[in-house]
Amino acid sequence: MKRLVIADAHLGQREGDAAAMCKFLHKAGEADCTEIVYLGDAFQYLIGMPKFWTSTVERVLPVWRELRSQQIRVLLVEGNRDFFLSESEMAPYVDASSRSYDFTAGEIHYRLVHGDRVNRDDSYYLFWCRVSKSSLARLWARLLPRRIAVAIVSHMEAKLARTNQGFRYKKPIAHLMRDADRAWHEDVDALLWGHFHTPWQYAAGGHIAMVIPAWLEVRVALVIAEDGQRWFVDEEMRELMPPLPTEELVP
Numbered sequence: 001m002k003r004l005v006i007a008d009a010h011l012g013q014r015e016g017d018a019a020a021m022c023k024f025l026h027k028a029g030e031a032d033c034t035e036i037v038y039l040g041d042a043f044q045y046l047i048g049m050p051k052f053w054t055s056t057v058e059r060v061l062p063v064w065r066e067l068r069s070q071q072i073r074v075l076l077v078e079g080n081r082d083f084f085l086s087e088s089e090m091a092p093y094v095d096a097s098s099r100s101y102d103f104t105a106g107e108i109h110y111r112l113v114h115g116d117r118v119n120r121d122d123s124y125y126l127f128w129c130r131v132s133k134s135s136l137a138r139l140w141a142r143l144l145p146r147r148i149a150v151a152i153v154s155h156m157e158a159k160l161a162r163t164n165q166g167f168r169y170k171k172p173i174a175h176l177m178r179d180a181d182r183a184w185h186e187d188v189d190a191l192l193w194g195h196f197h198t199p200w201q202y203a204a205g206g207h208i209a210m211v212i213p214a215w216l217e218v219r220v221a222l223v224i225a226e227d228g229q230r231w232f233v234d235e236e237m238r239e240l241m242p243p244l245p246t247e248e249l250v251p
Contacts, residue, residue, distance in 0.1 A: 001105070003035045004028045004233075005112065005222040007194030008079070008214035012044035012056035020219070020235060022063045027237045033223070034072055036064075037101060039194035039212055040079020040114030048087030051146040064093040077101050079194065080116040080129065084138050106228030108189045115193030115211070118179055119172040171196050171211070180209035190230075192222070199244055213244065220244060 011017050028036060043057055053061070064074045076085050076097040085097035101112040117126065131137060141149060176193070183191045184207045191209040197217060201210035212222050219235040232240040 001034045001226055002032055003037055003103075003105070003224040004033045005037045005039055005192065005212060005224065006042070006215050007039040007212035007221075008041045008197060008216055009038070010041055010044055010081070010214070010216040011060060012054055013216065017216070018056045018059045021060055021215075024219075024221075024235050024237075025063050025067060027235075029067060029070060029072055031237045035075065036067060036072060037075045037077065037112060039077050039112055039192065040116070041081045041194065042076065042079075043081065045081040046076075046083070046085070047141060048084040048090045049141060050089050052141070052150060061093045068093070068095065075101060077112050077114055077194075079114040080125070083133060084141060102188070104228075105224055105226060108228035109187055110190045110192065110224065110228075111183055111188045112192045113179075115176075115195035118175045118193070118195075120175060121172065171200055176200075176209065176211075177202055180207070183209070 009017070009021060011021055025036065043054070043060075045052075046057060047053075067074055073095045074093065076082065076094055078085060078097060078099050082097075085094070090097070099113070103110055117129065120126070180191050180202055184205070189207055191207075193209070193211045194214070196211045197214040199211055199213045201208060203209075213220060215221060220232050220240065222230055223233055223239075224230045232244045234240060
């Protein structure tokens with residue numbers, strides 16, 4: 001299985017980004033990718049109920065369905081801008097969604113997590129996350145009229161973005177290293193995050209943890225081959241040469 005991992009596309013924030021993503025997905029299919037994994041925040045926000053879907057969401061979802069008709073799996077790792085992805089209305093477009101995704105390629109055990117909950121010091125965000133993704137919030141989203149619901153979510157998402165921005169771009173290194181060490185003790189060989197937008201990696205003892213850069217900003221994604229090897233590609237699915245630079249930390 002050849003996987004394509006796309007982090008933080010945030011579609012709907014920049015003109016033409018939906019069209020660029022659709023083109024990229026078609027190229028991924030032509031390049032024999034058999035699984036597309038969004039590492040959180042595929043859209044400016046994605047709520048798993050059609051009344052919340054923006055024109056950007058409605059443009060991209062049919063491409064996901066088209067990929068699935070070609071036996072290409074589409075998976076979503078939940079990000080901070082994703083809500084209620086398990087709703088039945090998402091079923092035609094997505095094979096699965098979860099907070100984390102583990103798989104083995106070759107002899108490498110990969111774990112994919114968005115990363116928004118890594119920083120235990122961001123108490124406001126962690127509280128908002130618990131409340132906004134609760135069963136009560138799901139019911140609230142179901143009952144609210146679309147116009148009111150979209151206005152409330154847009155307001156709260158903008159407030160959250162301002163609050164969480166400093167934590168996103170200033171990486172919580174100690175927390176990232178702690179979560180990496182914990183994953184490695186659980187026999188994870190490669191831990192991948194999104195959320196922080198710029199690349200970073202931490203390696204020790206044959207293990208690696210790395211932040212995948214945001215497609216929003218650099219339009220690159222990560223390919224993971226069946227044998228476990230990985231490389232970055234641009235929006236034309238061309239391998240980056242030289243590879244994407246990283247801020248590397250080796251203890």
